Amino acid sequence: MSTLSPIICREYTLRFEKTLIMGILNVTPDSFSDGGLFNDVDAAVAHGKKMVSDGADLIDVGGESTRPGAAPLSEKEEIARILPVITQLLDEVSLPISIDTYKPLVADACLKAGAHLINDITGMINPEMRKVVAKYKVPVILMHMRGTPKTMQENPTYLDLLGEITVFFRKQITKVQKEGIQQIIIDPGLGLEKR
Structure with a gap:
């Protein structure tokens, strides 16, 4: 059995001797998973802190919904949603903060x-x-998804799901490594457009 290399996240190290828990913090009014409960800074930060006390190993903050059919935000809107939350979380929690963008x-x-x-x-x-x-x-966490949240359900069928995902990751890993990025986590995107 091979050992997974640790991932260095600035001052933190993610070690994979055990399963790590990523807390998902959606700072969106239209999230499919939490119904938009945390779309203001105070509520979002309080929820992030609760996830830490509940055992999260890192927190993933997103400002744009990935529910099927969701329209994209402008970069300016997304920054306005998540930057204040991230800034405050960085001051108040002691674990890695991931940005879903x-x-x-x-x-x-x-x-x-x-x-x-x-x-x-x-x-x-x-x-x-x-x-x-x-x-x-x-x-970086590389996720597999066809299209965008708005279009991902247009053709959610595959002839060879695992084969197509494998080809995608090989191609993308090569591209990111050419840029000098060596610390890569892959996510097959099981909840998105896979049937």
């Missing part, structure tokens, strides 16, 4: 503020995202 300006603003890693639902298909992550030398 596929937008370069959002990633840059959050990493500049001190966030620890990027969770990109598009698998870093945007070359500008790869440049931002490489600039800050942080880990």
Whole structure:
């Protein structure tokens, strides 16, 4: 059995001797998982702190809904939603903060503020995202998803689900490694457009 290498998230290290728990903090009014309960700063930070006390090993903060059919936000809107939450969480909790975004300006603003890693639902298909992550030398979570949240349910069938996901990850891992990004976590996106 092989051992997974630790992931260095700035001042934190994620070790995989046990299953790690990622707390999901959706700062959105239209989230499919929490009904938009945490779309103001105080409620979001309080929920983030509760996840820490409940045993989360890291917190993933997102400002754009990934529910099927969701319309994208502008980068400015997404930054306005999540940056105040991230800034306060960085002051109040002692664990890695992940940013759920596929937008370069959002990633840059959050990493500049001190966030620890990027969770990109598009698998870093945007070359500008790869440049931002490489600039800050942080880990990335590559997720597999066809299309965008708005379009992902248009063709959710696969001839060879695992084969297609494997090809996607090999291609994207090669691209991010060419940018100098070596700390990579993959997420097959099981909850998104897989039937």
